[in-house]
Amino acid sequence: MKNILKGSIIFTLILLMYGCSQEEFMNPVPKTSLSDLSVFDNKTRIEAQVNGMYASLKSGQHLGGRFHVYNDVRCDNFIPKSTNLVTCYASWNHSVLAGTNEVQNLWGAVYSTVNVVNVFLEGLAQAWDEGKLTGVITQSEYDQYRSESYTIRAICYFNLMQMYSKPYHVGNGANQGVPLRIKAMKSAEENDLAPSTVAEVYTQILKDLNDAEPLAVASYSTDVLNTTRVHKNTIIAFKTRVYLHMHNWTQVVTESAKIVPAAAPYTSPAGVANTLHSDYEEIFRSPYTTKESIFSMPMTSTNNAGTQSHMAHYFGSGSDESYHLNLNDGYAFAALEDDDARKEMLYTHTDGKVFLTKWVDQATRAEWVPVIRYAEVLLSRAEALVRGGGGTVTEQAVNLLNAVRTRSLTGGDYDPADFATAQDFYDAVLLERNLEFLGEGIRNLDLMRLGLPIPGKSSPEMGTVATILTTGPSYIWPVPASELNYNNLMTPNN
DSSP: OHHHHHHHHHHHHHHTTEEOOSTTTTSOEEOOOOOTTTTTSSHHHHHHHHHHHHHHHTOTTTTTTHHHHHHHHTSSSEEESOOOGGGTHHHHTTOOOTTOHHHHHHHHHHHHHHHHHHHHHHHHHHHHHTTTTTTTSOHHHHHHHHHHHHHHHHHHHHHHHHHHSOOTTGGGGTSEEEEOOOSOOOSGGGOOOOEEEHHHHHHHHHHHHHHHGGGSOSOOSSHHHHHHSOOHHHHHHHHHHHHHHTTOHHHHHHHHTTTSOSSSSOBOSSSSOOBOOSOTGGGGSTTOOOTTEEEEEOOOSSSSSOTTTSHHHHHSTTOTTOEEEOTTTOHHHHHSOTTOGGGGGEEEOTTSOEEEOSOOOTTTOOOOEEEEEHHHHHHHHHHHHHHTTTTOOOHHHHHHHHHHHHHHSTTOOOOGGGOSSHHHHHHHHHHHHHHHTTTTTOHHHHHHHTTOOBOOEEETTTEEEOOBOTTSTTSSOOOOHHHHHHOTTOOOOO
């Protein structure tokens, strides 16, 4: 934790030295050295700090790449070309330990962002309460900055919970969670903090999101900002993900109804007109700002996730350390029909290995990383309608599933009569999510929220990896050794 604290404090200081426009927050430009007394004395400097929170969130060790990669390669869809531990081989074969780099690096990157948020929130509130921001920013701008801060913190804690804590449904949140740091850390004396329970962390996540929603803007002036900065639909969409993991089906339905009409065409009736994009491939191509992309991490050739963290390094065919699709026993590839547009985003190399082509730019690493898409909200709503409706497979739920499915597979419509049981419907939704979000970090999240084992996998080159049972010690990652060493109140999580 000492190293994490140092990193977060240093990063916070860097934020006070760099500023950037809203449109180009991914390219910070040096401005000037700022003292604690001047960081809130003009709007430009305040926005530099807001943009800095996003810059921290899109770290290659977190949402810039590796969080997605970890959650895909842990499961059954991919096989590595290399046993390089630097590029997630230990995650793939479930051999991570408390001292493994990815275990420590993700934890450190997330808590660094949390502290950047906390430092900004405390400083902003103090300056506002003392009247120092009068004439500098408006009430609506003050509210919006807080909304973005709360949402970023909520995303950070949710992501931590998926890797280092047992799912919410196991013990109804009574198991060990993570240290809940909601105050700025400014010295090593603040290292010691006991972990909260899973339920307590989820309560804070929802508090942040619920506090953020009424403060948030409905939309921005450009597609770039509507895709890369938090607005009301961002918050609502993320709440559907959180409630889905809590098995709170009623709240998934309630929240999704704010941005999903009862019947097609499915376009958000308020704020940003989020909707399914007609061409699946275009979602992942420049300019990356389709209305389907509710929230994404922007990249440029000069400001990206880094050489061994960006998405194309792991899923493009050009790297010696990339991952190809599991053709042996992974079902994602086999389930894609030949005329499914999503199959067109797969490339078969001359050696017969099949690679995902959502990200292919290994030279400039400028491709954006989706965090949440409208398609996910539709599928989450479909599932929650049935689970929360006593297992009755309704036409509305099937229509939502079909909206995502037939966007890529013409004529692939389901009929309610196709599902003899509710479980048949749940299986169809899970399969569709696996096909739709291949490589986007959803697979592991889905397995864990449903209490399913992580399937085994094998290949002639890499051997066999056994199934990880839900009760197994490898089902979640261990608490990092660095946290255990420097936080005297932290305990192992298994």
